[in-house]
Amino acid sequence: MPRRRRLRKVVAPPGFKGYKPYGANHSKNEFIELLYEEYEAIKLSDYDLMNHETAAKVMGISRPTFARIYESARRKIAKAMVEVKEIRTAYGNALLDKNWYECHGCHARFTIPKTQNKHCCAICSSTDINLLKNDI
Amino acid sequence: MRTIITSSENKITAAFDKRFGRAAWFCIYDEQTGETEFIENVNLNASNGAGTKAAEKAVELHVKKIISGDFGPKAKDLLDKFEIQMVILQDDNLTVENIISKLKN
Numbered sequence: 001m002p003r004r005r006r007l008r009k010v011v012a013p014p015g016f017k018g019y020k021p022y023g024a025n026h027s028k029n030e031f032i033e034l035l036y037e038e039y040e041a042i043k044l045s046d047y048d049l050m051n052h053e054t055a056a057k058v059m060g061i062s063r064p065t066f067a068r069i070y071e072s073a074r075r076k077i078a079k080a081m082v083e084v085k086e087i088r089t090a091y092g093n094a095l096l097d098k099n100w101y102e103c104h105g106c107h108a109r110f111t112i113p114k115t116q117n118k119h120c121c122a123i124c125s126s127t128d129i130n131l132l133k134n135d136i
Numbered sequence: 137m138r139t140i141i142t143s144s145e146n147k148i149t150a151a152f153d154k155r156f157g158r159a160a161w162f163c164i165y166d167e168q169t170g171e172t173e174f175i176e177n178v179n180l181n182a183s184n185g186a187g188t189k190a191a192e193k194a195v196e197l198h199v200k201k202i203i204s205g206d207f208g209p210k211a212k213d214l215l216d217k218f219e220i221q222m223v224i225l226q227d228d229n230l231t232v233e234n235i236i237s238k239l240k241n
Binding site: 106107108109110111112113114115116122123124125 | 200201203216219220221222223224225226227235238239241
């Protein structure tokens, strides 16, 4: 039995559902799935310009694993471009950092579960709240 | 909706306990009726897994919100999975009563 796959920490999921080529001669309905962790790997190393060692630490995985994810991400993007395919994002093995909010009024920190649709402070119901960047 | 507030004693004037798994008592406050109920934490002196057990207890009691000083990583994961809202208060001089009155406003 293979070793269990460690979840990769993804700080923020991609802000899009996918990318579609335009102006293609013959549009095929094929697509390539880009996993959240692959998006995160591209982001950390090519956008935040981290080296693989630090990026791997951020994602809670080993450096070789990071390199593999990064490589697969690059290949997928290249494949999508060359073969004129749509890119869609998929959840993959990501572990999203929980979203913690802080209230400006009473300094309470809290999470907002998905089942709750109110976007306000858990203590004073103030709407003056902001998202904390890092997990506490 | 029911809320757990961690408490150091089984009365409403007791100081707020900033630990979650090792809080002495859990105060369950019902927002609809305004009633409070105290439950003793049996895992107070457990050598390990206190946070997890407290989180399991919260799931059993069908609470939707927990107010405490901090949550351990295991408790966080569990409470997140069951979609229970976690609230962290860092003030030192709070009593359970203070928190309830804040919630009412």
